[in-house]
Amino acid sequence: MSTLHTSSSASSSGFALELRDVRKSFGKTEIIRGAQLQVKEGERVALIGPNGAGKSTLFNLISGRMAPSSGEILLNGERIDGRKPYEVNRRGLARSFQVSNLFPRLSVFENIRCAVLWSMGEGYAFWRFLSKLDAANARAEEVLGMIRLQRKRDVMVSSLTYAEQRALEIGVTIAGGGKVILLDEPTAGMSKSETANFVQLIREVTVGKTLLTVEHDMGVVFGLADRIAVLVYGEVIAFDTPEKVRSDEKVREAYLGSALADQQTAEAGV
Template sequence: MTATTPALELTDVRKRFGQTEIIRGVNLCVQRGERHAMIGPNGAGKSTTFNLMSGRFSPTSGSVKLNGQDIGGKPPFEIYRMGLSRSFQITNIFHRLSVFENLRCAVLWALGYRYSFWHRLSALRDARLRAEEVLELIGMTHRRHAQAGMLTYAEQRALEIGITIAGGAEVILLDEPTAGMSRSESDHAVELIRKVTVGKTLIMVEHDMSVVFGLADRISVLVYGEVIASDTPEAIRGNPKVREAYLGTTLDDAVEAA
């Protein structure tokens, strides 16, 4: 890996389910340290592309590279060990554990701990310290002992972001991180995402255009399984192909409506 090696690179990636081709030759290059958003109409293939990046799906053809290493076909846990972590649209936490316990679980594997019956979790100082660092980073120290299932929806999403970054991954995938939030909750989530991804590479799928344009350095637009544009927010806003993809609604209108 060199200094110019992209954090994540998809080259002519295709994905079929039976006879149906969902992803039709996606080419995408995300540089290290970049905040990159994927947008597009419903059914464009955004979630499928995310699943190809994280190992949930294997590409039918083409390559997916993480820091120059081919990860196409590798299981998610191996990709996680290589430095890529993701969140999901549906909040994915341990509802009966406390906020702190959720974060401690997230750091154990990254620190090299495996399933063991003779290690007391309370004795694992490095896991405790790392969990406390993330707890402070996401602003939930005051909720340390709260049962995760009793948190508000916005707090649960913040906890999930904490779980996603807890293992120290350098490439973070967030799938609709502000979905279902009020405007004030969404604004808070954006600031949290901006803070926790400093120095990391962020790739997100998001429908809220105000979040996308307020956070992303670059934006890629997917339509029918293809990337039709990948550029700066300013260039994407004025791209005629993107306007057409949104059925005649300009992105200015979409931002204002969000």
């Protein structure tokens, strides 16, 4: 595990999230190979790459679920590599997952309130912290409005549609007020119309925040991201605007050409 300390040189870097020569090995197999990334405050970045490129591993390293073998990860100038997930979260980074992380037997409102209380450091024991419930309730109601689920406030999560559950996951992710948001394939499994609505929702709820998202739908990527990071074999081989990434021959050879072709085939129903 990497040594943990605050990097004095990074405090004035101006980056919300920064990766410096990050590496991760499992035994003799190196999955992340010197990844470099600098995400500006308020920027929306899409992380793309072929299956097995290391995208999920990189997300796990950033969010604290894994520690890098070497290198530095900085959040607003402070090193977070080696910290536990809850420590990273309370420093302003929130993450959603590919697999639902909701409580199906609780209501929509209760799920959001859980996330709010957790961000306050209170866990889920509501009865112990009655003095803080007013603030938590107010924040939960605010988030409900942001994700357009006010009418489903008291509905059990297990009764929600798939798209509604994904919207709730976004709500749970942003409930704690984190300024840096990690979304892991947020539109996976959605129809074309659901995807379009969901992209608009993501845009709205991440205003003023920094977004890093893993996404396979190239339409979503090019429609949402300010910049695109292309990860291939554990290395960021390109990081630029959608227009420049689209025309980068190295990227097309490594990934983008085949990904766009696959999507066009799927849309044509072939």
